[in-house]
């Protein structure tokens with residue numbers, strides 16, 4: 407799929423290892439990188455965005471601003487957007503990847519570059535989404551193009567169906583464990599899911615691909631995607647395509663999984679970690695902050711209370727998610743159970759604000775990274791899990807499965 411998309415969007419047919427120069431359909435810049443992006447554009451390149459309608463800036467990582475310097479950088483990003491006509495999604499609109507998907511700024515066969523490593527998320531709809539640094543992002547905005555080495559592909563296939571209580575997050579964690587944290591470095595993880603998984607679940611799978619080092623994570627379109635998008639024939643992989651690695655996951659034997667500190671591929675069954683005392687539970691992020699994730703959490707939390715001594719933070723991934731969860735009563739269920747609700751955005755995911763951890767604290771999070779110091783102090787510990795497991799843990803105050811609630 408990577409070869410096919412890069413061939414189609416470039417000026418020649420390319421194969422793994424070749425250098426491709428391709429059209430870029432969307433360039434996404436996050437708040438934390440906006441200042442260096444603007445500097446590259448104005449000082450180094452002395453250029454305006456070639457196609458302003460193909461550039462968006464999202465204020466999501468530290469939103470609302472936490473310090474004067476963050477506020478100043480965001481002010482400059484707003485001014486830049488007003489001057490150049492690029493789209494600005496400001497405080498509260500949500501996490502960049504969720505927002506781009508909701509705004510229709512990532513589509514099958516598109517090339518979407520983001521100044522954020524989890525730009526692999528767009529692979530959920532077969533867009534070649536990948537993260538790049540401020541310099542490459544600025545070059546793409548100024549020229550409308552980018553260049554990259556065509557990645558080799560890893561084929562991931564599934565056998566059987568998930569049992570109740572096991573989610574796409576568990577599949578994603580198991581996939582990362584199987585490949586290893588650097589097991590797919592600069593490769594394209596091509597996920598053959600058949601008609602399984604919703605768009606949101608596919609976003610969870612594609613999102614985690616970068617945690618195996620992948621350049622891109624492409625989910626072969628099927629199921630719900632075919633009803634939501636026009637999928638061009640040329641995005642599908644050819645019969646007999648070449649893969650450098652092939653793995654098969656048997657979904658029917660998968661249990662709820664959890665990634666223990668401090669590497670994402672340190673994955674265990676939740677039952678092995680059960681009972682560990684937890685200070686904070688965080689449900690949200692570009693991995694698991696969507697409506698279906700809040701539903702899964704609310705289903706577990708309904709009629710229960712968060713354990714005294716444990717904090718439950720719930721941050722919807724976007725304003726649209728928040729609105730839908732307000733309308734259908736999900737937020738009320740969560741609030742009544744004792745959750746603390748936050749402004750749509752990244753929240754404490756990368757430890758900048760809204761719930762950073764003290765030394766020695768333990769957090770169960772639905773996010774995608776549990777590195778040392780990721781959410782605050784270097785002596786805090788982060789366990790990654792699904793929304794249902796996170797919710798059960800909040801009620802018990804200890805790592806738990808929904809079935810433990812009785």
Ligand SMILES: CC(C)[C@H](C(=O)O)[C@@H](O)C(=O)O
Nearest residue numbers: 438467521522523524537756
């Ligand atoms: C701030 C941003 C550049 C960073 C990333 O690239 O992923 C962040 O989103 C993260 O998850 O660590």
Ligand code: SF4
Nearest residue numbers: 524691692752755756
């Ligand atoms: S939610 Fe977390 S992982 Fe996703 S973009 Fe924000 S900081 Fe990065």
